[in-house]
Amino acid sequence: MDKVYSIRRLFYEQGKSISDIIAETGHDRKTIVKYLDMTNFNLPEPEPSDPEALCPKLDKFKPLIDSWLMEDKNAPRKQRHTATKVYDRLEKETEDFDCSYRLVAQYVAFRKQKLNLDNKEGFIPLIHYPGEAQADFGAATFFENSMEHEGKYLVLSFPHSNAGYPQLMYGENSECFMEAMIAIFKHIGGVPKEIWFDNASTIVTKILKDGQRELTDKFLRFSAHYGFTYKFMNPNSGNEKGHVEAKVKYTRNNFMVPVPHFVSLADHNQILLSESDADFDREHYRHEGVTIKSLFEEDKAVLLPLPEIDFDCSRYESARTDKWGRFNLDEGKHEYSASPEAASDVVWLKITSDKVFVMDMDHKPIVTHRRLYGDHKQSSMEWLPYLTAISRKPRSLFNSGIFEMMPESMQKYMKSCSNTDRGKVLKILAEQTKRTGFDSALQTVKQALMYQATDPDSLQNLYRRIYSDVPVLPPLPSQKGVPGVIQMPVDLSAYDIALKKGGVING
Structure with missing residues (x-):
């Protein structure tokens, strides 16, 4: 149509x-005149094709094609005739064959449909060999240090043995996914030969028309580093990795109920790995008298060796800070602080599953944040660089943006301090923040406000009283054989005589 439009435009418009x-x-000339005289630009309606009535030259070959396709009913799915294979065999094994590939392909597609060889609604039982694994995600709520997380968990399952390992994660990003996979690899002492995945956006960027995938560069490097072969399921075809989907549900029912409460996610994930090992003493659901544990040994026997060098799962990127030294991630939902010195500048970031390391462009560390998750706006503020900077110039505190960023109680306390003490107080708060965190410094300030203690010494003493490192000793146990205390008679009259001689009046 571009050619037609160009010719008609040259003639009629120009x-x-x-x-x-x-x-x-x-x-x-014939082509140009044809396009100039064209008045109907509608496409012809498609005529229904009748593969049985196609080119008569194919008729004598149809019985042979049918016989090959009938034999395919007893052949493995991946070893059945394709249209290309039928065409190649007709060319090599028959005489006087001069039909086109397109004609053969149409007839083969028609006959496969008639013979139910392309039944897309049916499911074929899959055979899984030792060393093959499947990976999928589930959603779970958990509490870490009393903080609620709407997290995810990765399950790596082994269909041959029915073994499976879960790892809790804060999210479903590539850093979480790869760190969880590596933890499982290290625990089992090897890498599965082949791993089946769905089309998660952390791995697949695009599904192409021919069924191929465009994969993220990071996943390609990850798979190459550990040497496993990857396989992807067709969209909306959960049955193809039904084992891991069942294992995700089993994990939720047996390891996520009741809702987990723990102090450290890393420590809890190690517990999950150990609990999974203990769970393998169960009998396999298809093999009477055979445990999952014994079959999993067959999986482990063919695992690929772990690489000598760990894969770096971190994400590296740069960010530009605002005039207060803050920057945003995750499409502006999450705000982090850097330092006053890095205001209106570019900082370098190393992002892991749970940390955001902020560095200058020479990769010198500035601060480290706990990584934020969730779709709502949040901010993480590391106060030490700000308190350290302002303690050097305490007179500029109230004219700086730092003062406005401070919590209300700290603003009130700083206003109550004298001009001569304010610099010392800021240094003390910076020291306390460095030692036990900003929350402890803020709590000390609140106590100081209650006692109206605005001098540096009082602030320091209150901190020591609240956050003293003096260990609490257990009471001494009572022991047999220790003699009791005997009250001895004491006569103090001699001391009285001596005191009177010295001129001391004794009441």
């Missing part, structure tokens, strides 16, 4: 002659 159009476009 007024050029047919000879001029021939010279300009290179098309022959």
